[in-house]
Amino acid sequence: MIENIEQIKKDFDFTQEDVERIKKLKPILEKYLDEFISKFYFFISRFPDYNQFLKNEDLFKRHKSELKNWFLDLFSGNYDENYFSRLYKIGEVHVNIGLPTHYVNAAFNFVRRFIIEKIDAEIQDRNERNLYVTSIGKLIDINLDVLTLAYREKELIKYGALSKYTRILFVFAKRFSEIIDFVILGALVIVALFVFVLFGYDIYKILFNIIPFEEGIIILLGTLLILWAVGELMNEEIKHFKGGGFAITIFVSIALAAMIRKLLIASLSESGEKKVIELVAYSFVILVLGIVYWLIKKNKQQEI
Ligand code: HEM
Numbered sequence: 146m147i148e149n150i151e152q153i154k155k156d157f158d159f160t161q162e163d164v165e166r167i168k169k170l171k172p173i174l175e176k177y178l179d180e181f182i183s184k185f186y187f188f189i190s191r192f193p194d195y196n197q198f199l200k201n202e203d204l205f206k207r208h209k210s211e212l213k214n215w216f217l218d219l220f221s222g223n224y225d226e227n228y229f230s231r232l233y234k235i236g237e238v239h240v241n242i243g244l245p246t247h248y249v250n251a252a253f254n255f256v257r258r259f260i261i262e263k264i265d266a267e268i269q270d271r272n273e274r275n276l277y278v279t280s281i282g283k284l285i286d287i288n289l290d291v292l293t294l295a296y297r298e299k300e301l302i303k304y305g306a307l308s309k310y311t312r313i314l315f316v317f318a319k320r321f322s323e324i325i326d327f328v329i330l331g332a333l334v335i336v337a338l339f340v341f342v343l344f345g346y347d348i349y350k351i352l353f354n355i356i357p358f359e360e361g362i363i364i365l366l367g368t369l370l371i372l373w374a375v376g377e378l379m380n381e382e383i384k385h386f387k388g389g390g391f392a393i394t395i396f397v398s399i400a401l402a403a404m405i406r407k408l409l410i411a412s413l414s415e416s417g418e419k420k421v422i423e424l425v426a427y428s429f430v431i432l433v434l435g436i437v438y439w440l441i442k443k444n445k446q447q448e449i
Contacts, residue, residue, distance in 0.1 A: 150224075150225075150226060153229075153287060153290070153291070154224070154287070157283045157286060157287050157290075158283065159224075159283045159284065159287060162280070163279075163280035163284070164222050164224065164280075165222075166276060166277055166280040166281075167219075167220055167222060167280050167281055167284060168220065168221075168222035169277075170220055170264070170277060170281060171220035171221070173263065173264070173267050173268075174216075174219075174220055174260065174263060175217065175220070177259075177263050178213065178216060178217070181216055181259055182209060182213060182216075184255075184259060185212065185252070185255065185256070185259075186205075186209070188252070188255045189248070189251075189252055189255075192248055192251070194245075194248075198242060198244055211235075215235070218231070219281075219284065219288070224284075224287075229291060232288055232291040232292055233291055233292075233294060233295060235292055236291060236292040236293060236294055236295030236296065237295045239292070239295070239296075240295045240299050246293055246296050249289070249292060249293065250289070250293075253285060253288070253289045253292075256285060257282065257285050260281055260285070261278055264277050264278055264281070326382065326385060329382055330379065330382050330383070333375060333379045333382060334379070336375055337372070337375045337379065340368065340371055340372045340375055341372070343368050343371075344365070344368050344369070344372060347361060347364050347365045347368050348365070350364075351365070359413075360413045363409045363410070363412070363413060364409070364410065364413075366409060367405070367406030367407075367409045367410060368406075370402045370405060370406050371402060371403065371406060373402065374398065374399040374402040374403070377395055377398065378395055378399060381395045393441060394438060394442060397434055397438045397441065398438065400434055401431060401434045401435065401438065404427055404430050404431050404434060405431060407427050408424065408427040408428065408431065411423045411424055411427060412424065
């Protein structure tokens, strides 16, 4: 529920001057109502799940008439309690039908661009145009804020509906998982230090002719590969620590790095049947890992 609409207006610095300017936009934007409606539906019909929400002609017609009212209300200059309650109700309806907030945000972005485009075309003076864009921009953001309030409250209710003990367990599990992340990050730093030592040891072996130069370079390359993999894993863990997701591809790339290192080292061993079998086996594993890596990446791109 909206508790204090005056506070919301104050937070957005939405003043009477903004209201007066928006009222002047009314006759300008009303001219474009039909164009707005047709472009809006063209825009949202590209959403993959569009048909799941506006699934029949009746719903579509109803939405069209509601959207027209909403668009005209935007320039009415009357932003009282009723206006805010209507916005909140629209948010609730969208929450109830399970419409992702992402779609609401994207649709609002379209609305903003449409209005700015028309202001640009209609108002020649640059300073005046900027003032109009700023005022309507505040109102659009207020609309989006109130519409998404219903989504935020639903999340809180979900959390609030948990029993006291479940909530304690929930908080404990979250803290525990943060500690695990922290320990993993520490362990990775230690591993990275060991790989540094290994890298130094490889250089020492080359410099003091303990191993042949050619062999040394290949071993060095293998160690570098592992160092790179550990670095990538650390970066991924840091992202996870900051609240991001975990990229499964990183594990595959580490396995790939380890296998390539093994292949490099195996290529240096004495020729013979064992070496051939080893080389073929490692190459096969690298090929399989490469295909898995490619498939995951391809899938990820399709999801985006
Ligand atoms: C700028 C963004 C949007 C605005 C301003 C808007 C506006 C509205 C309004 C005013 C209502 C009627 C609420 C009521 O009954 O009180 C509504 C309902 C609804 N909206 Fe939207 N909408 C937007 C985006 C979307 C999108 C992107 C979709 C789907 C892809 C969608 C699907 C629906 C559906 C299915 C209903 C319920 C219709 C019914 O049962 O009558 N809306 N919307």
